[in-house]
Amino acid sequence: MTFATCDLCDANEDKLANGTLTVLPPMFASFGKQVAFSGPAKTLKVFEDNVMVRAALETPGQGRVLVVDGGGSLRCALVGGNLGVLAQNNGWAGILVNGCVRDVLELNACEIGLRALTTHPQRSMRKGSGDADIRVSIAGVAIYPGDWIYADADGILISRGQL
Template sequence: MTQIVTPDICDAYPEVAVCDPIFVNYGGQEAFFGPVKTVKCFEDNSLVKQAVAEPGDGAVLVVDAGGSTRCAMLGDMLAEQAAGNGWAGVIMYGCVRDVDILAETDLGIQALGAHPRKSEKRGEGQRDVPVAFAGVDFAPGQWVYADNNGILVAESRLELD
């Protein structure tokens, strides 16, 4: 697999967008990348659950959860399902839970923080729409690259050594 080092990517591709440094790495894969798939929701993870149940094909699920720190939008069961279905990672503009298990899951996961409370399940939200947070716009079809140094967004797949 290609090694992801976001500082090296920034040096080689200065045009990439860089997220504000507000995320914490929680997943068992500290570096991950893939094409962007999006979910926009608020304190309701129904569409996150729906997405991770589908084949990920190496994509990164980018979730605009409104930056809520009042509940978790991803936990161990959904993360394990995502890993089993071939998702490369999840970027959560919100919180996660079950962090000790997430750290052992074969999935890249970055989020704002940890929260023990689960989200609501009302079936609300949108999928595959442009989202914006952390100073960056994300759209389906773009590519995201993430590691312990940060999260980058490129218009298309980058050629990496």
């Protein structure tokens, strides 16, 4: 599926107006080989702990986008090279991280799309705490499990349905 977020915005001004299509603020850096990616969201809410991130990426992605609300923490990375390879090998379309990543050279070699706030060399804790398949909020934008994520070089869209 090829798309451009600019074209999707232009063609769906009614959805932008009624809030069923939202643009995330331009605060995310791009990683991975896939500049553009889309798919339904699987949501996680974690804080400085990536056990649930790994567990999710170990399952079949089926073209979904893993949305990780890491609370915007800049104190450690939630996704690194090993998890990028897991995502690639298990069929995830991409990962959106409200937090940091590491192993950038490894991530950039993966056939996935990845957006994160920035990089951080320190790994996260491994306690296994967090929530899955719940509404998360990233930069004031609510993202529900099953919402469609569209990301490309121009931005990231959250849609209540497939466009």
